[in-house]
Amino acid sequence: MALPSSHCVLALAFTVAVAAAAALPPSTLASNTAPINCAQVTSSVAPCIPYLTNPGVALLTPGCCNGIRALDAAAQSTADRQNVCQCLKSAVESLPGINYDLASQLPSRCGINAAYTISPTTDCDSVK
Template sequence: MAIVKVACVVVMACMVVVALAPFHAEAAITCNQVRGSLAPCINYLRNGGAVPGNCCNGVRSLSNMAKTTPDRQNACRCLQSAAASMPGIKPILAAGLPGKCSVNIPYKISPSTECSKVN
Protein backbone atom coordinates (compact mmCIF):
# COMPACT_ATOMS: atom_id res chain seq x y z
CA MET A 1 0.00 0.00 0.00
CA ALA A 2 2.87 2.41 0.81
CA ILE A 3 4.41 1.74 -2.60
CA VAL A 4 1.12 2.66 -4.30
CA LYS A 5 0.96 5.95 -2.35
CA VAL A 6 4.54 6.82 -3.30
CA ALA A 7 3.81 6.00 -6.95
CA CYS A 8 0.71 8.22 -6.85
CA VAL A 9 2.70 11.10 -5.40
CA VAL A 10 5.39 10.71 -8.09
CA VAL A 11 2.74 10.60 -10.84
CA MET A 12 1.01 13.69 -9.42
CA ALA A 13 4.32 15.57 -9.22
CA CYS A 14 5.07 14.71 -12.84
CA MET A 15 1.62 15.90 -13.90
CA VAL A 16 2.16 19.23 -12.14
CA VAL A 17 5.55 19.69 -13.86
CA VAL A 18 4.04 18.89 -17.27
CA ALA A 19 1.07 21.20 -16.64
CA LEU A 20 3.34 24.09 -15.69
CA ALA A 21 5.85 23.57 -18.50
CA PRO A 22 4.14 25.98 -20.93
CA PHE A 23 4.45 28.74 -18.34
CA HIS A 24 8.22 28.38 -18.05
CA ALA A 25 9.80 31.61 -19.27
CA GLU A 26 11.63 30.81 -22.48
CA ALA A 27 12.69 33.22 -25.14
CA ALA A 28 10.27 33.45 -28.01
CA ILE A 29 12.51 35.67 -30.11
CA THR A 30 14.94 33.86 -32.40
CA CYS A 31 18.34 34.82 -33.76
CA ASN A 32 16.86 34.70 -37.26
CA GLN A 33 14.36 37.38 -36.22
CA VAL A 34 17.14 39.49 -34.72
CA ARG A 35 19.31 39.16 -37.83
CA GLY A 36 16.36 39.85 -40.12
CA SER A 37 15.35 42.95 -38.19
CA LEU A 38 18.84 44.39 -38.31
CA ALA A 39 19.87 43.31 -41.82
CA PRO A 40 19.15 46.82 -43.18
CA CYS A 41 21.68 48.18 -40.66
CA ILE A 42 24.73 46.21 -41.82
CA ASN A 43 26.13 48.86 -44.17
CA TYR A 44 25.70 51.55 -41.51
CA LEU A 45 27.32 49.36 -38.83
CA ARG A 46 30.34 48.85 -41.07
CA ASN A 47 30.71 52.29 -42.64
CA GLY A 48 28.78 54.83 -40.54
CA GLY A 49 27.02 57.72 -42.21
CA ALA A 50 23.29 58.26 -42.12
CA VAL A 51 21.21 55.56 -40.49
CA PRO A 52 18.75 54.21 -43.07
CA GLY A 53 15.07 54.51 -42.16
CA ASN A 54 14.50 50.79 -42.70
CA CYS A 55 17.33 50.12 -40.23
CA CYS A 56 15.55 52.15 -37.54
CA ASN A 57 12.32 50.34 -38.39
CA GLY A 58 14.15 47.08 -37.73
CA VAL A 59 15.56 48.37 -34.43
CA ARG A 60 12.04 49.42 -33.35
CA SER A 61 10.62 46.07 -34.44
CA LEU A 62 13.28 44.20 -32.49
CA SER A 63 12.63 46.31 -29.41
CA ASN A 64 8.89 45.59 -29.68
CA MET A 65 9.52 41.84 -30.04
CA ALA A 66 11.84 41.67 -27.01
CA LYS A 67 9.45 42.56 -24.19
CA THR A 68 10.29 39.82 -21.68
CA THR A 69 13.55 39.25 -19.83
CA PRO A 70 14.25 35.94 -21.63
CA ASP A 71 13.58 37.63 -24.98
CA ARG A 72 15.91 40.53 -24.17
CA GLN A 73 18.62 38.14 -22.98
CA ASN A 74 18.30 36.05 -26.12
CA ALA A 75 18.28 39.14 -28.35
CA CYS A 76 21.45 40.30 -26.58
CA ARG A 77 23.16 36.95 -27.23
CA CYS A 78 21.99 36.96 -30.85
CA LEU A 79 23.31 40.49 -31.38
CA GLN A 80 26.70 39.49 -30.00
CA SER A 81 26.80 36.35 -32.12
CA ALA A 82 25.76 38.19 -35.27
CA ALA A 83 28.34 40.94 -34.73
CA ALA A 84 31.09 38.39 -34.13
CA SER A 85 30.23 36.56 -37.36
CA MET A 86 30.19 39.69 -39.55
CA PRO A 87 33.58 41.23 -40.25
CA GLY A 88 33.84 44.98 -40.15
CA ILE A 89 31.03 45.74 -37.67
CA LYS A 90 32.12 48.72 -35.58
CA PRO A 91 31.12 48.24 -31.92
CA ILE A 92 30.81 52.01 -31.34
CA LEU A 93 28.25 52.29 -34.15
CA ALA A 94 26.33 49.26 -32.83
CA ALA A 95 26.24 50.70 -29.31
CA GLY A 96 24.90 54.02 -30.57
CA LEU A 97 22.31 52.61 -32.97
CA PRO A 98 19.34 52.56 -30.56
CA GLY A 99 19.91 56.22 -29.67
CA LYS A 100 20.22 57.20 -33.33
CA CYS A 101 16.85 55.52 -33.91
CA SER A 102 15.26 57.02 -30.75
CA VAL A 103 14.70 53.54 -29.31
CA ASN A 104 15.36 52.78 -25.65
CA ILE A 105 17.03 49.40 -25.17
CA PRO A 106 17.69 48.56 -21.50
CA TYR A 107 21.24 47.31 -22.05
CA LYS A 108 24.35 48.38 -23.92
CA ILE A 109 24.87 46.70 -27.27
CA SER A 110 28.42 45.55 -26.77
CA PRO A 111 30.52 42.38 -26.92
CA SER A 112 31.24 42.91 -23.21
CA THR A 113 27.56 43.02 -22.10
CA GLU A 114 26.70 40.08 -19.85
CA CYS A 115 23.49 39.00 -21.52
CA SER A 116 22.51 36.74 -18.63
CA LYS A 117 22.23 39.86 -16.43
CA VAL A 118 19.97 41.78 -18.83
CA ASN A 119 16.52 42.38 -17.30
Protein backbone atom coordinates (compact mmCIF):
# COMPACT_ATOMS: atom_id res chain seq x y z
CA MET A 1 0.00 0.00 0.00
CA ALA A 2 1.40 3.41 -0.97
CA LEU A 3 2.09 6.01 1.66
CA PRO A 4 0.08 9.25 1.38
CA SER A 5 1.76 12.14 -0.39
CA SER A 6 3.21 14.96 1.70
CA HIS A 7 0.43 17.26 0.46
CA CYS A 8 -2.21 14.88 1.77
CA VAL A 9 -0.45 14.57 5.11
CA LEU A 10 -0.18 18.37 5.43
CA ALA A 11 -3.82 18.85 4.49
CA LEU A 12 -4.83 16.19 7.01
CA ALA A 13 -2.73 17.81 9.74
CA PHE A 14 -4.31 21.19 9.03
CA THR A 15 -7.79 19.64 9.05
CA VAL A 16 -7.12 18.03 12.43
CA ALA A 17 -5.88 21.36 13.83
CA VAL A 18 -8.99 23.13 12.54
CA ALA A 19 -11.27 20.44 13.97
CA ALA A 20 -9.54 20.69 17.34
CA ALA A 21 -9.82 24.47 17.31
CA ALA A 22 -13.49 24.28 16.38
CA ALA A 23 -14.10 22.59 19.71
CA LEU A 24 -12.89 25.73 21.52
CA PRO A 25 -15.63 27.92 22.95
CA PRO A 26 -16.27 31.05 20.82
CA SER A 27 -15.20 33.34 23.65
CA THR A 28 -11.70 31.83 23.64
CA LEU A 29 -10.52 33.97 20.72
CA ALA A 30 -11.94 37.14 22.21
CA SER A 31 -10.20 36.65 25.54
CA ASN A 32 -7.54 39.27 26.22
CA THR A 33 -6.02 37.31 29.08
CA ALA A 34 -4.45 34.44 27.15
CA PRO A 35 -2.18 34.62 24.11
CA ILE A 36 -3.74 33.71 20.78
CA ASN A 37 -2.65 30.23 19.71
CA CYS A 38 -2.34 28.67 16.27
CA ALA A 39 -5.37 26.43 16.76
CA GLN A 40 -7.48 29.57 17.22
CA VAL A 41 -5.89 31.16 14.16
CA THR A 42 -6.47 28.12 11.94
CA SER A 43 -10.06 27.87 13.14
CA SER A 44 -10.64 31.52 12.30
CA VAL A 45 -9.22 31.26 8.78
CA ALA A 46 -10.58 27.81 7.91
CA PRO A 47 -13.54 29.33 6.01
CA CYS A 48 -11.01 31.11 3.76
CA ILE A 49 -9.34 27.93 2.48
CA PRO A 50 -11.72 27.25 -0.46
CA TYR A 51 -11.28 30.84 -1.65
CA LEU A 52 -7.48 30.67 -1.33
CA THR A 53 -7.12 27.29 -3.04
CA ASN A 54 -9.75 27.58 -5.78
CA PRO A 55 -9.52 31.11 -7.19
CA GLY A 56 -12.30 31.85 -9.63
CA VAL A 57 -14.39 28.98 -8.27
CA ALA A 58 -14.85 29.71 -4.57
CA LEU A 59 -15.97 33.13 -3.39
CA LEU A 60 -14.74 35.18 -0.47
CA THR A 61 -17.35 34.43 2.18
CA PRO A 62 -18.63 36.41 5.15
CA GLY A 63 -17.36 33.57 7.38
CA CYS A 64 -13.84 34.07 6.08
CA CYS A 65 -13.90 37.83 6.62
CA ASN A 66 -15.50 37.42 10.05
CA GLY A 67 -12.60 35.16 11.05
CA ILE A 68 -9.99 37.59 9.69
CA ARG A 69 -11.67 40.49 11.51
CA ALA A 70 -11.88 38.50 14.76
CA LEU A 71 -8.15 37.75 14.59
CA ASP A 72 -7.36 41.40 13.96
CA ALA A 73 -9.55 42.51 16.88
CA ALA A 74 -8.10 39.90 19.24
CA ALA A 75 -4.45 40.71 18.42
CA GLN A 76 -4.09 43.77 20.65
CA SER A 77 -0.41 43.50 21.60
CA THR A 78 2.72 43.30 19.49
CA ALA A 79 3.28 39.75 20.76
CA ASP A 80 -0.27 38.77 19.72
CA ARG A 81 0.16 40.27 16.25
CA GLN A 82 3.52 38.53 15.80
CA ASN A 83 2.01 35.23 16.94
CA VAL A 84 -0.99 35.53 14.61
CA CYS A 85 1.38 36.46 11.78
CA GLN A 86 3.56 33.40 12.44
CA CYS A 87 0.54 31.10 12.66
CA LEU A 88 -0.87 32.45 9.38
CA LYS A 89 2.54 32.19 7.73
CA SER A 90 2.84 28.55 8.83
CA ALA A 91 -0.70 27.80 7.68
CA VAL A 92 -0.18 29.15 4.16
CA GLU A 93 3.16 27.35 3.91
CA SER A 94 1.64 24.02 4.92
CA LEU A 95 -1.36 23.96 2.61
CA PRO A 96 -0.84 22.89 -0.98
CA GLY A 97 -2.40 25.04 -3.66
CA ILE A 98 -2.66 28.30 -1.70
CA ASN A 99 -2.80 31.35 -3.95
CA TYR A 100 -0.33 33.64 -2.18
CA ASP A 101 -1.56 36.76 -4.01
CA LEU A 102 -5.08 36.20 -2.69
CA ALA A 103 -3.74 35.41 0.78
CA SER A 104 -1.81 38.68 0.90
CA GLN A 105 -4.91 40.62 -0.17
CA LEU A 106 -7.22 38.89 2.29
CA PRO A 107 -7.08 41.47 5.12
CA SER A 108 -7.75 44.44 2.83
CA ARG A 109 -10.52 42.55 1.00
CA CYS A 110 -12.12 41.98 4.40
CA GLY A 111 -11.88 45.66 5.26
CA ILE A 112 -9.00 45.67 7.73
CA ASN A 113 -5.51 47.14 7.67
CA ALA A 114 -3.38 44.32 9.07
CA ALA A 115 0.07 44.99 10.49
CA TYR A 116 1.52 42.29 8.21
CA THR A 117 1.04 40.52 4.89
CA ILE A 118 -0.15 36.93 4.87
CA SER A 119 2.74 35.38 2.99
CA PRO A 120 5.41 32.73 3.51
CA THR A 121 8.03 35.48 3.14
CA THR A 122 6.69 37.80 5.83
CA ASP A 123 9.13 38.60 8.65
CA CYS A 124 6.75 38.24 11.59
CA ASP A 125 9.43 39.36 14.06
CA SER A 126 9.27 42.84 12.52
CA VAL A 127 5.52 43.17 13.09
CA LYS A 128 4.73 45.85 15.67
